[in-house]
Amino acid sequence: MKYEWKLLPVMALIAACMTPIQAANWLFLQGTQPEYVAPKGVKVPYRRQEPKLWGFTQVNWKKDKTEDVKLGGRLKNPFGRLNPDLTGKEGFNVFRTRLALRGMADKENKVNYFFMTEFGNNGINNLVGHRQNATYFTDASITLKHLKGANIRVGMFKTPGTEEGWQAVFVSPYIEFTQMANQQHLERFVKTTETITAGNVGYAGDPSAPVGAYRDNGIEFFDKFDLGSGWDISYAYMIGNGQGVSMSSSNV
Numbered sequence: 001m002k003y004e005w006k007l008l009p010v011m012a013l014i015a016a017c018m019t020p021i022q023a024a025n026w027l028f029l030q031g032t033q034p035e036y037v038a039p040k041g042v043k044v045p046y047r048r049q050e051p052k053l054w055g056f057t058q059v060n061w062k063k064d065k066t067e068d069v070k071l072g073g074r075l076k077n078p079f080g081r082l083n084p085d086l087t088g089k090e091g092f093n094v095f096r097t098r099l100a101l102r103g104m105a106d107k108e109n110k111v112n113y114f115f116m117t118e119f120g121n122n123g124i125n126n127l128v129g130h131r132q133n134a135t136y137f138t139d140a141s142i143t144l145k146h147l148k149g150a151n152i153r154v155g156m157f158k159t160p161g162t163e164e165g166w167q168a169v170f171v172s173p174y175i176e177f178t179q180m181a182n183q184q185h186l187e188r189f190v191k192t193t194e195t196i197t198a199g200n201v202g203y204a205g206d207p208s209a210p211v212g213a214y215r216d217n218g219i220e221f222f223d224k225f226d227l228g229s230g231w232d233i234s235y236a237y238m239i240g241n242g243q244g245v246s247m248s249s250s251n252v
Helices: 026-031 179-185
Strands: 013-018 052-063 090-104 111-118 136-144 151-158 190-197 200-207 215-228 231-240
Touching (some): 026 111, 026 231
Antiparallel strands (some): 052 090, 136 151, 151 215
8 A cells, every 4th residue: 555645734733731720631641651740749750661551441322213215225314324334223332442551661751652452343443334353553652752842753643633533532521523523523534436337437435444533643743831820832743644544454
């Protein structure tokens, strides 16, 4: 597969985080291990080298009450069926089941890693019924914190973007993304196949990769700066290949 590296200026993000209301800086929560911890209120450098293994699962039950619209024997409103298969109208689903490993690779906390796999039945592992019988990495990255003012993250991880896409799904107030985020920001990759019937040329779309999951392969430069009075400002700039989560292999 040929990858084209694209510079994405839209991914340049300036995000302010307000400490007094405990706003989460997801850029650093996901991309780095903390510099300091405060056990019993005492601030000390973070030096935990043991990997942290964690995970979560989300199970849902849905029922779609919309009526099927058929024309010439063909279903015209497939999205009136339940994701990700688009076949049934009602049922349970193990929507997300993820297992993750993160930590620091050195005593100085200059090299951090984050890996997470997806076992659930969703657009990553089973896009529109195209199950690949594989478990995919949703995240696999290394962060280098050697340069002042520019941490470097390499691998597959969440791209700089919307707060909804950035935050961890298990702390979201809803199990589904909002309509705006789902339709406008969550990328889907479809290959176009030309079909010729009775002299008419048409094009049929077929999934060529999992849903983007707000992720991409690439390199990111980011950091945050303390402005005082409980304020800090963050920036992130990523160069990615625009392919989202890889479908051709269970490895990054």
